[in-house]
Amino acid sequence: MNRILSALLVVLVACMPANATVDDALAYALEAAQPYIKEGFTVREDYWGGDMAVGQPKAITQQLFKGNEYWFWMATDVKSARISVHVYDSDGNLCEVDARQKGQFASARVVPKRSGTFYIIVEIEKSPQERTHWGMAYGFR
Amino acid sequence: MKKSLLPALLCLAITSHAAPPQKIDVSKLPQQSKLVEDVIVPVPSEIFGVLDKLGRPRWVEVLRPIKNVAKPFGEQPQVALYLGTVIAEGFVAVEAEDADQVKKIGRSVLSLSEALGVSKSVKKRANAIIDAGDQKDWRQVRKELDGALSEVKSGMAELGSDQLSQLVSLGGWLRGTEALCEVVNGDYSRDGADLLHQPVLLDFFDGRLEGLKGRYRRNALIGKIREGLKDIRPLIGLADGAVISAKSVKEVGVISSNLVKAIQSKK
Numbered sequence: 001m002n003r004i005l006s007a008l009l010v011v012l013v014a015c016m017p018a019n020a021t022v023d024d025a026l027a028y029a030l031e032a033a034q035p036y037i038k039e040g041f042t043v044r045e046d047y048w049g050g051d052m053a054v055g056q057p058k059a060i061t062q063q064l065f066k067g068n069e070y071w072f073w074m075a076t077d078v079k080s081a082r083i084s085v086h087v088y089d090s091d092g093n094l095c096e097v098d099a100r101q102k103g104q105f106a107s108a109r110v111v112p113k114r115s116g117t118f119y120i121i122v123e124i125e126k127s128p129q130e131r132t133h134w135g136m137a138y139g140f141r
Numbered sequence: 142m143k144k145s146l147l148p149a150l151l152c153l154a155i156t157s158h159a160a161p162p163q164k165i166d167v168s169k170l171p172q173q174s175k176l177v178e179d180v181i182v183p184v185p186s187e188i189f190g191v192l193d194k195l196g197r198p199r200w201v202e203v204l205r206p207i208k209n210v211a212k213p214f215g216e217q218p219q220v221a222l223y224l225g226t227v228i229a230e231g232f233v234a235v236e237a238e239d240a241d242q243v244k245k246i247g248r249s250v251l252s253l254s255e256a257l258g259v260s261k262s263v264k265k266r267a268n269a270i271i272d273a274g275d276q277k278d279w280r281q282v283r284k285e286l287d288g289a290l291s292e293v294k295s296g297m298a299e300l301g302s303d304q305l306s307q308l309v310s311l312g313g314w315l316r317g318t319e320a321l322c323e324v325v326n327g328d329y330s331r332d333g334a335d336l337l338h339q340p341v342l343l344d345f346f347d348g349r350l351e352g353l354k355g356r357y358r359r360n361a362l363i364g365k366i367r368e369g370l371k372d373i374r375p376l377i378g379l380a381d382g383a384v385i386s387a388k389s390v391k392e393v394g395v396i397s398s399n400l401v402k403a404i405q406s407k408k
Contacts, residue, residue, distance in 0.1 A: 042283065045291040046181045059170045060179040063341045066332065067191030086161040090381050094163050116381040117341040119167060140187055 021077050022049040026135030028075035032105050033137050036071055041139035048122075049135035057123035062138075065115045074106045074122055074136040081127035083134060090117040180345045182310040184290065185232035185317035186283050188336050193236070195333050198324040200236035207242065211249035213256035214407050218360050221305040222404045224253040224293065225312020231270065231286045233320050235279045243274030243282055250289055254296075257305065262296030263289055304357055307349040311366070312404055314342065315397050318373075322394030326387070334385040337393060338378045343370055362403055369400045 026049050033043045048060055064070055074085040083106045087096045095118070098109035110118065124132045192198050211227055213220045227249045234242040247270035254263040266289040273281035290309065297306035318337070325333040350358075350367050357363060373396055376389040 042186065042280075042287075044181065044184070045284070045287040048179055048181070061341050062180060063183055063339050065183070065188060065191050065336055067194055067336075068187065084161070088165055088167070090167065092165045092167045094161055094165075099161070114381055115335045115338045119165070119170065121161075121165070138181070140190070 021133040022051070022135055024077035024135075025049060025075050025133045026137070028077060028104060029073045029135045029137045032073040032075055032107060033071070033139055036073075036139055040141045041071060042141060043137055043139040047135060047137050049133070051131040051133045052122070052124045053131055054124050054127050057121050060120040060122065060136075062118050062120055063116070064110060064112045064118045066112045067115075068112070068140045070110045070112070070138060070140050072108045072110075072120055072136060072138045074134060076104045076124070076127070076132050076134045078127055078129055078132050079104050081129075081132050082125045083132075084121075084123050084125055085136065086121045088119045088121065089113075090119075092119075180341060182314060182342065182345070184283075184287050185229050185313065185320065186235070186287075188317060188321055189232060189236050191336060192321070192324050192333060195330055196324075196328050198236070199327065200233060201239070202327075203320050203323050204233045204237045204239060204242065205230060206239070207245050207249060210245060210252050213253050215362075216356075216360060217257065217302075217305055218308055218357050219362055219404060220253060220256050221297075221308035222312035222315075222362070222366075224250065224257065225290075225309040225314070226316040226401055226404055227253060228286055228290050228293075228309070229313040229316035229320070232283065232317070234274075235282050235286075238277065238279065240274045240277050244271045247271035247274060254293060257293070257297060257302070258300055259293055259296030262292045262299075266292055304349075304353055307346075311346050311349070314346065315366075315400050315404070319394060319397040319401050322390050322397060325390045326394055329387040329390065331384060334387070334390050335378070337376075337385050337390065338381065338383070340374075340377065340379070343374055343377070346370060365403055366400055369396050372396050 026047055037043060052058060072085050074083055076083055081104055084101055085106045085108045086094060086099055087108050087110045089095045096108040096110050100107045122134065122136060227246055231243060231246040234246055247267050250270065251260060251264060251267035254260045266285050269285040270282055270289065273285055293309050294306040321336055347370055350363060353363060373393050376393050378385045
């Protein structure tokens, strides 16, 4: 009977939706964004997320506008992981004016000098897991 | 096997505490990053806020007031596009601080969402738009409009209507672009015109329309929009920093306006 129960648990856990941990990562990212709302930032109701292997960064292409100030808030639900987010302009120049890392959180601030295409590079720098879930929100003012 | 991003970065040892490279070669970014799948379409307020900083737009004149609650017509792609234009109009109504229009738009969002089968997902947001409009809580209206957009798209994705969900964003982008052109036409500035430089969004929408299948792809309105986007592309500055002239702004305005009219027309 115990063997049957154990097998059932294994099946149940295996069937748990993977998105549950991307949602957790996103929840952390939105938590990081909260204090900025009082500073006048509008946090978008649309997000990025997924899972990545360590040391294999992903580039996200995004339209940004001169005249706005942007923050990108990234997080993972893996507390011992270390992540990073950096922003480059369309010529490939690092253009963030501020970038922070603290444990499972990372963020970057951009004040675009011109409207156009930007590349947001997100990376899992260190993690105990083979693939680590991450989420990212952005805001502007 | 996925290509690594590492060749695009300068040859520095990237340790967990290393500073990021000052420059990367964007031409060597992995193909998946160039597929622009991850683009989040900006909401109109992201652009309208900049216009407010640059001058004093006459938003009341830009607003296209709706007389009655919008009713769906035509095929599903048109309804999806129409919904997008209505949500964008909501952002204009917020700028114009027109509470009555905001409430009509909230009801219209619900009406059109029903036709797309996503009213359940959107009902709460639509009612929140109406309530916030009633209280003239413009920040909240913007938040709820953004949320409505997001929930329409996720609701449609759940129904297996991914293709249609992106048409909502496209409709919103077209109406937003029309409004942007109208403001910049009224008071041209290089910085205002530069807001039109959105090559990544044109690529994104072009890719989505290219990927439409079957009867959606053959839809006459979709064909018209594809042509319109092709006509817009050379006008919005091919390189970063290129000056977008007043003439180009006017032309983009005409194209986007004609497309919005076509979306909102029963013909």
